[in-house]
Amino acid sequence: MRAHVIAIANQKGGAGKTTLAMNMAAGLARRGRTLVIDADPQGTASQWAAQAPDGAPFPASVIRVGGALTRELERFRPDYGFILVDCPPAPAGETVRAVLIGADSLLVPVLPSPVDLWASLAMAKAVEDARLHNRSLRARLVLNQLEPRSALTRDVGQALSEMEMPALRSGLGRRAVFRASVLDGSSVYGQGGRGAAAVAEVEAIIEEVLAL
Numbered sequence: 498m499r500a501h502v503i504a505i506a507n508q509k510g511g512a513g514k515t516t517l518a519m520n521m522a523a524g525l526a527r528r529g530r531t532l533v534i535d536a537d538p539q540g541t542a543s544q545w546a547a548q549a550p551d552g553a554p555f556p557a558s559v560i561r562v563g564g565a566l567t568r569e570l571e572r573f574r575p576d577y578g579f580i581l582v583d584c585p586p587a588p589a590g591e592t593v594r595a596v597l598i599g600a601d602s603l604l605v606p607v608l609p610s611p612v613d614l615w616a617s618l619a620m621a622k623a624v625e626d627a628r629l630h631n632r633s634l635r636a637r638l639v640l641n642q643l644e645p646r647s648a649l650t651r652d653v654g655q656a657l658s659e660m661e662m663p664a665l666r667s668g669l670g671r672r673a674v675f676r677a678s679v680l681d682g683s684s685v686y687g688q689g690g691r692g693a694a695a696v697a698e699v700e701a702i703i704e705e706v707l708a709l
């Protein structure tokens with residue numbers, strides 16, 4: 498086995514990195530052994546998984562790793578089908594650099610506003626640098642907190658079309674169930690019918706990433 502490694506990063510705080518990482522992990526865990534590496538000193542992904550009751554653990558393993566991430570990724574790779582790395586909201590520094598050297602894909606969640614899109618430009622630079630060592634790295638924006646039933650505004654469409662990094666066709670809507678599922682240490686997959694629309698969004702993202 499050699500895990501598909503998906504890094505999730507954006508220097509902007511609150512863009513949805515941990516939400517995307519944990520929900521994708523729950524979906525990927527149905528396909529193969531899945532690990533979440535919590536590379537954020539805030540430890541949000543670890544705290545999330547720790548909310549789960551004894552009888553219903555979070556469906557993927559979540560571990561905290563600080564430093565030496567390129568080496569740690571190689572160490573875990575043979576034991577998993579999928580590894581997601583939840584990066585800290587820091588300018589592309591040592592952590593993100595190390596992760597991008599070992600990753601197959603990078604996802605950059607971003608809120609659908611021009612200013613948030615501009616803030617993610619720094620990630621495009623980090624990808625350019627990482628490609629010197631990791632030529633096959635694939636990088637995509639993922640729109641998060643899309644308003645239900647409303648198309649992208651013209652401003653956002655315009656800003657998107659000017660970005661160097663392409664966006665996935667699929668994104669995540671703004672849905673209360675994404676917030677609620679954190680409290681019981683599960684994901685939208687654990688919310689029954691209430692989570693169905695959110696699950697469909699996460700599944701579409703997973704299928705798109707696996708086909709990149």
Ligand SMILES: Nc1ncnc2c1ncn2[C@@H]1O[C@H](COP(=O)(O)OP(=O)(O)OP(=O)(O)O)[C@@H](O)[C@H]1O
Nearest residue numbers: 510511512513514515516586642670671672675676
């Ligand atoms: N699609 C969504 N619908 C509703 N709420 C969301 C959605 N995505 C994220 N949130 C909420 O927005 C907040 C920020 O999300 P999250 O913690 O995933 O961002 P982050 O990028 O990991 O933040 P940080 O930079 O601090 O690590 C959280 O309260 C989360 O529950």
Ligand SMILES: [Mg+2]
Nearest residue numbers: 514515537541
């Ligand atoms: Mg986070």
